[in-house]
Amino acid sequence: MSVQTKIYEGKAKILYTTDxxxxxxxxxxxxxxxxxxxxxxxxxxxxxxxCSISSKLFQQLEAQGIKTHYIDSPAPNQMRVKALKILPLxxxxxxxxxxxxxxxxxxxxxxVLKQPLVEFYYKNDQLGDPLLTRDRLFLMGLATVEQxxxxxxxxxxxxxxxxxxxxxxxxxxxxxxxxFGLDSQQQLLLADEISPDTCRLWxxxxxxxxxxRVLDKDRFRRDLGNVxxxxxxxxxxxxxxxxxx
Ligand code: TMP
Ligand code: ASP
Numbered sequence: 001m002s003v004q005t006k007i008y009e010g011k012a013k014i015l016y017t018t019d020x021x022x023x024x025x026x027x028x029x030x031x032x033x034x035x036x037x038x039x040x041x042x043x044x045x046x047x048x049x050x051c052s053i054s055s056k057l058f059q060q061l062e063a064q065g066i067k068t069h070y071i072d073s074p075a076p077n078q079m080r081v082k083a084l085k086i087l088p089l090x091x092x093x094x095x096x097x098x099x100x101x102x103x104x105x106x107x108x109x110x111x112v113l114k115q116p117l118v119e120f121y122y123k124n125d126q127l128g129d130p131l132l133t134r135d136r137l138f139l140m141g142l143a144t145v146e147q148x149x150x151x152x153x154x155x156x157x158x159x160x161x162x163x164x165x166x167x168x169x170x171x172x173x174x175x176x177x178x179x180f181g182l183d184s185q186q187q188l189l190l191a192d193e194i195s196p197d198t199c200r201l202w203x204x205x206x207x208x209x210x211x212x213r214v215l216d217k218d219r220f221r222r223d224l225g226n227v228x229x230x231x232x233x234x235x236x237x238x239x240x241x242x243x244x245x
Pocket of ligand 2: 011032033034035036037038197217221
């Protein structure tokens with residue numbers, strides 16, 4: 001498989017075409033950004049770690065019948081994926097209040113939600129990825145009613161599956177962000193990545209200090225230190241859990 005042209009560079013990944021028009025190569029970067037790229041840095045080894053974690057999680061989901069863009073991982077920081085038309089939506093699922101939910105509602109950090117909350121954000125850096133209402137989403141033609149219903153159903157299924165998997169890793173899945181895309185047959189597939197960049201993950205084994213529990217990008221966002229160790233810890237636990245299943 002020969003790598004061809006770079007078609008997209010995002011904050012965490014670069015996408016290249018391949019000699020097969022149905023397949024793209026995603027190159028995971030060590031670069032880290034937060035707050036709509038106002039904060040920039042690098043997390044050593046992040047590209048390899050996030051690609052490995054995402055690959056394992058996509059394989060877990062596929063084994064449970066959830067269709068993803070994942071094909072395989074030819075190198076530690078590279079993933080071959082199906083070429084999709086990505087919907088400009090960031091789909092966030094929350095189990096526990098944290099981050100922008102606390103900032104925008106006043107709910108206390110750590111409040112366990114009675115049921116998972118599925119939210120849609122407009123994936124648009126210039127506008128700062130604003131939270132959408134259902135009506136605004138349709139007004140802007142970002143997805144059809146059927147697609148939104150399907151995405152909501154899939155997001156909840158993925159939440160259940162990932163939540164159970166991370167519990168086996170002794171980690172609580174607080175919240176996470178998903179992206180979806182359409183293939184050439186207009187089939188909806190899970191895309192992007194699932195990693196400590198896109199999830200909030202709290203260590204069950206560190207009960208006392210809430211900051212010690214953080215195993216995700218909040219360590220970078222909030223300058224909590226030990227960012228690389230946290231990402232590495234998640235990977236080790238994911239590998240151990242996959243091997244034990
Ligand atoms: P939030 O609380 O900042 O809205 O984030 C919710 C979840 O979405 C959290 O797990 C982090 C993830 N996320 C991304 O993956 N990309 C983003 O740009 C943002 C803002 C959040
Ligand atoms: N990825 C986002 C950015 O840099 C923000 C975040 O993950 O907090 O814009």
